[in-house]
Amino acid sequence: MPGLWQTRLIDVVTITTMPFRNNYTGLAGYSHDPDVQPVQAGVLLVNLGTPTAPTARAVRPYLAEFLADPRVIEYPRWLWWLILHGVILRVRPKRSAHAYAKIWGTRGSPLRFGSEALTTALQAEIARQRPQAPVKVALAMRYGEPSVRQAIEELQREGVRRLLVLPLYPQYSGTSTGSVLDAVADTIKQLRWPPELRLVNDYHDDPAHIEALARSIERWWAAHGRGEKLLLSFHGIPERYLHEGDPYFCQCHATARLLRERLQLDQQQLVVSFQSRVGRERWLHPYTDATVRRLAAEGVRKLDVACPGFAVDCLETLEEIAMQNRDFFIGAGGETLRYIPALNDSQEQVDALAALVLRHTQGWPEFAADYDAAGQRQRRIRAGQRATAIRAGDE
Numbered sequence: 001m002p003g004l005w006q007t008r009l010i011d012v013v014t015i016t017t018m019p020f021r022n023n024y025t026g027l028a029g030y031s032h033d034p035d036v037q038p039v040q041a042g043v044l045l046v047n048l049g050t051p052t053a054p055t056a057r058a059v060r061p062y063l064a065e066f067l068a069d070p071r072v073i074e075y076p077r078w079l080w081w082l083i084l085h086g087v088i089l090r091v092r093p094k095r096s097a098h099a100y101a102k103i104w105g106t107r108g109s110p111l112r113f114g115s116e117a118l119t120t121a122l123q124a125e126i127a128r129q130r131p132q133a134p135v136k137v138a139l140a141m142r143y144g145e146p147s148v149r150q151a152i153e154e155l156q157r158e159g160v161r162r163l164l165v166l167p168l169y170p171q172y173s174g175t176s177t178g179s180v181l182d183a184v185a186d187t188i189k190q191l192r193w194p195p196e197l198r199l200v201n202d203y204h205d206d207p208a209h210i211e212a213l214a215r216s217i218e219r220w221w222a223a224h225g226r227g228e229k230l231l232l233s234f235h236g237i238p239e240r241y242l243h244e245g246d247p248y249f250c251q252c253h254a255t256a257r258l259l260r261e262r263l264q265l266d267q268q269q270l271v272v273s274f275q276s277r278v279g280r281e282r283w284l285h286p287y288t289d290a291t292v293r294r295l296a297a298e299g300v301r302k303l304d305v306a307c308p309g310f311a312v313d314c315l316e317t318l319e320e321i322a323m324q325n326r327d328f329f330i331g332a333g334g335e336t337l338r339y340i341p342a343l344n345d346s347q348e349q350v351d352a353l354a355a356l357v358l359r360h361t362q363g364w365p366e367f368a369a370d371y372d373a374a375g376q377r378q379r380r381i382r383a384g385q386r387a388t389a390i391r392a393g394d395e
C-alpha cells in the first residue's frame with residue numbers, strides 16, 4: 001500500500017502526463033468540445049426580480065432576499081438582521097402584496113412579463129442585425145428566479161463562451177447595478193471555466209437611449225395631448241450613499257438634463273424627483289409624493305409623469321406613480337396625473353439596447369458584421385482534428 005504522499009505523487013504524475021483532453025465535460029450536459037459546437041456569445045439582461053404571486057406568502061421570501069443584500073441596506077449586519085426579521089418581514093409583505101394585487105395581470109407580474117418580452121424582442125433584433133451570429137439573449141433576476149447563477153450556467157450549457165452582462169438599470173447605483181455585479185462575481189468564482197466577461201455599468205447618457213426616451217414621450221404626447229409640466233420620477237436611495245460616492249443621483253440628473261434638452265423644455269417645464277423611500281433615513285430628494293402635492297398646490301392641473309430609471313413597468317411605476325401619486329396630486333387640488341409608460345419592449349428601447357450591445361461587444365467575432373459562423377466552425381474543427389492527431393501520436 002503506498003503512503004499518502006506516494007498516492008499524491010502518483011496522482012500528480014498521472015495528471016500532468018495525461019494526454020490533453022479537449023472533450024472534458026465540466027458541467028453536466030455541457031461539452032467544451034469545439035467539434036461539438038461553435039463558440040457562442042451571450043447577452044444576459046438582469047432585472048431586479050419580483051414575487052411569484054401577489055400574496056404575503058410569496059412576497060415574504062422575495063423581500064427577505066432583496067432586503068438582506070448588504071448593497072441595498074448598509075447597516076451593521078446584526079442590527080439590520082434584527083430589524084428585518086423582527087419588524088419589517090412581519091409587516092411589509094402584507095402591505096406590499098396588497099399593492100402588487102392592484103397591478104397583477106393575467107400574465108402575472110408586469111416586471112417579469114415586461115422583461116421577458118424585452119428579452120425576446122432584443123434576441124430577434126440582434127438576430128436580424130447579425131443573422132450569422134450565434135448570439136443568445138437571456139434574462140436573469142437579481143432576486144428570485146431565474147437567478148444570475150442559473151442563467152449563466154444555462155448559457156454555458158448552450159455553449160456561450162463570451163458573455164455581456166447588461167443590468168436593466170440605465171443609471172448606476174451600488175444598490176442595483178453593483179449588486180448585479182456581486183451576483184455575477186459570486187457565480188464566476190464557482191465556475192471551473194468562466195466565460196469571457198463584460199459588464200455594462202450604466203447607459204444613462206447613451207444618445208440612443210435618450211433618443212428612445214424622447215421619442216416614446218413625444219409619441220405619447222401625440223396620442224394623448226400634453227400636460228402643463230413633465231415630472232421625471234426616479235427610484236430613490238438613501239442620501240448617505242450619495243455622500244459616500246454613489247454616482248446614481250448625478251446620473252439621474254444627467255439623464256434628465258439630456259432629455260430636457262432633447263425635448264426642448266425649459267427648467268420650469270421639467271421637474272425631477274425621487275420616489276419609493278423605505279424607512280426613516282433621509283433619501284434622495286425632493287421626494288415624488290411631496291413634489292406632486294407641491295405642484296398641485298402651485299396651480300398645476302395637468303401633470304405628466306415619466307420614470308426613466310425603469311426599463312420596464314413594475315410596481316413602482318404602475319402602482320406607486322400611476323395610482324398612489326395620482327391620488328396625492330388630485331387630493332392636493334390637481335386634475336389629472338398621467339403616467340407615461342416605460343420603454344418596455346417598444347422598438348425604441350429594442351433599437352437602443354441592440355446598438356448598446358453591439359458597441360459593448362466590439363472585437364468579439366460573433367458580433368462582427370461579416371462573421372462567418374460556418375467558416376469559424378470549420379477552423380475550429382480543423383484545430384480539433386490537429387489536437388486529436390497530436391494526442392494519437394500522429395504528428
Ligand SMILES: C=CC1=C(C)c2cc3[nH]c(cc4nc(cc5[nH]c(cc1n2)c(C)c5CCC(=O)O)C(CCC(=O)O)=C4C)c(C)c3C=C
Pocket residue numbers: 048049050051063072073092096109111169173175176235236237238248276278309310313314315316
Ligand atoms: C430599502 C431599500 C431599497 C433600495 C436602496 C432600493 C433601490 C432600488 N430599487 C430599484 C428598482 C426597483 N425597486 C422595486 C421595488 C422595491 N424596492 C424596495 C427597496 C429598495 N430599493 C422594496 C422594498 C421594493 C418592493 C416593493 C415594496 O415593498 O415597496 C422595483 C419593483 C419590483 C416589482 O416587482 O415590480 C424595482 C424595479 C432601483 C433601480 C434602485 C436603485 C437605484
Ligand SMILES: [Fe+2]
Pocket residue numbers: 235276
Ligand atoms: Fe427598489
Ligand SMILES: [Fe+2]
Pocket residue numbers: 276315316320
Ligand atoms: Fe414603492
